Amino acid sequence: MHLAYPAVLSALLFCTGLYGVLARRNAILVLMSVELMLNAVNLNLVAFDVWLAEAAEDTLHSGQALTLFTIAIAAAEIGIGLAIVLAVYRARGTSDVDRLRETAERGHPDGTGGSGADAGDPDGAGRNAADRTEAAA
Amino acid sequence: MSLAAQSHGFLSPTGVEITFLLVGLVTLGAALVTVTTRRLVHAALWLVVALGGLAVEYLLLTAEFIAWVQVLIYVGSVVVLLLFGLMLTRAPIGPSPDADSENRWVGLAVALAAAAALVWVVVDAFRTTYIDLDGAAQGTTEVTGQSLFRGWVLPFEALSVLLLAALVGAIVISRKTAEEETGPGGTAPVTPPRRTGPRSTGNGRRGITAAASAAARSRATTTPATAPEGEPGPAPETSNSQAIDGEAPGKGEEVPAKGEGAAKGGEAPGKGGDLAAKGEDAPAKREDAAAKGEDAPSKDEEGEQR
Incomplete structure (x- = not known):
């Protein structure tokens, strides 16, 4: 089999997962896209392992062993990730990654502001600072 | 690698290649639907199709142990976990129009650029490389078990510790705190x-x-x-x-x-x-x-x- 078939399929699957990670809002959909990316890597590992086992007489089967490790780590990742998503959902009432901006540098209370809210933000930050100094005084 | 690449015709695909291509198209299509659909539960179900298609690809690459592990872990466990997560976060059954973020076009541009670069590099690098699938299967349970327990014993044991830590961590994170039990303030x-x-x-x-x-x-x-x-x-x-x-x-x-x-x-x-x-x-x-x-x-x- 031509090695380009699994390699190209793996690259396309990886980029599909990349788009999902960048474009999705629900945290669980982001986790699904991460799973797609991990699976693309697994396909690459298996294909190159089968190739190298014939071509380079590789008896260690690094690719397949690493694929098994990747699958186990992905299972652990999905468990921890879902636990975090559920904890965040319980605390915040949403699993929307666009609205979880508490650790952003300049917080937007509505959470919907993109670049448009950034324009008016220095004013708000200044007002908050002024409030804080008033409260301190 | 000095492979006997001359015996392979460029435009005469074998049956395995045709099957791989068709299953790959199904897999890629299911993956695309997964990341673009507006129904959250449908995304999880299309993910099953994509992961199952990948298991078939592993079988075609003679890695049968990996294929069954894929079916067991991913289709059997990870997707079920994802569906539970969707259920517990009250994901709507119907289409949710804001499933995609506003900057999805930036994401699309980045993904397309990455796809173009990766496909170009990969095709250019492995243009004359062929996998010989006619010999003994490279991924039977015997072969995989021997390589795993001869050369990879220590990472394997370390991985079991990692799984235990992940299990405990998931329980600790998702556990209710004491003040949540008595009544939220x-x-x-x-x-x-x-x-x-x-x-x-x-x-x-x-x-x-x-x-x-x-x-x-x-x-x-x-x-x-x-x-x-x-x-x-x-x-x-x-x-x-x-x-x-x-x-x-x-x-x-x-x-x-x-x-x-x-x-x-x-x-x-x-x-x-x-x-x-x-x-x-x-x-x-x-x-x-x-x-x-x-x-x-x-x-x-x-x-x-x-």
Whole structure:
């Protein structure tokens, strides 16, 4: 089999997962896209392992062993990730990654502001600072 | 690698290659639907198709042990976990129009650029490289087990420790704290309607048939009791992702328009659309309580799958 078939399929699957990670809002959909990316890597590992086992007489089967490790780590990742998503959902009432901006540098209370809210933000930050100094005084 | 590449024709694909290509197209299509569909549960179900297609690809590459591990772990466990996660975060069954972020076009551009670069590099690098699949299978359980327990014993054992740590960590993170058990301080005014409310509203919201209309009816009847206290409190936060931008009056027009609100739309406007739309948030809190109760079984199942 031509090695380009699994390699190209793996690259396309990886980029599909990349788009999902960048474009999705629900945290669980982001986790699904991460799973797609991990699976693309697994396909690459298996294909190159089968190739190298014939071509380079590789008896260690690094690719397949690493694929098994990747699958186990992905299972652990999905468990921890879902636990975090559920904890965040319980605390915040949403699993929307666009609205979880508490650790952003300049917080937007509505959470919907993109670049448009950034324009008016220095004013708000200044007002908050002024409030804080008033409260301190 | 000096491979005997001359015996392979460029445009004469073998049967394995044709099968690989067809299954690959199905896999890629399912993956594309997974990342683009607006129905969250459908995304998880298309992910099953994509992962199953990848298992078939592993079989075609003679890595059968990996293929069965893929079916067991991914299709059997990870997707079930994802579906549980969708259920516990009250993901809507119907299409949610804001499933994609506003900067999806930036993401699309980045993904397309990465795809173009990767495909170009990979095709250019491995243009004359062929996998010989005619010999002994490279990924039988015997071969994989020998390589795993001869050369990879220490990483294998370290991985078991990692799985144990992940298990304990997942339980610790998703465990209720002591003050949540005794009664939440911030959501204390909402607690009595949560207890008195029927549990069946949580299921009826997802149900299609008679349960949905019954739940909608009960929701509409319990609305006057719950709405005055539930509304000024944390209700705007508990609204699902379907009403990000709008405030409470805006929800009234939005909710019945969606496919998820079909059963609601039949019942609720007769009793006053605005009240029903407000009551949409009050059962949400009750559903949250139901979701907390179902948290522990999902974790147990996760432990079993590992």
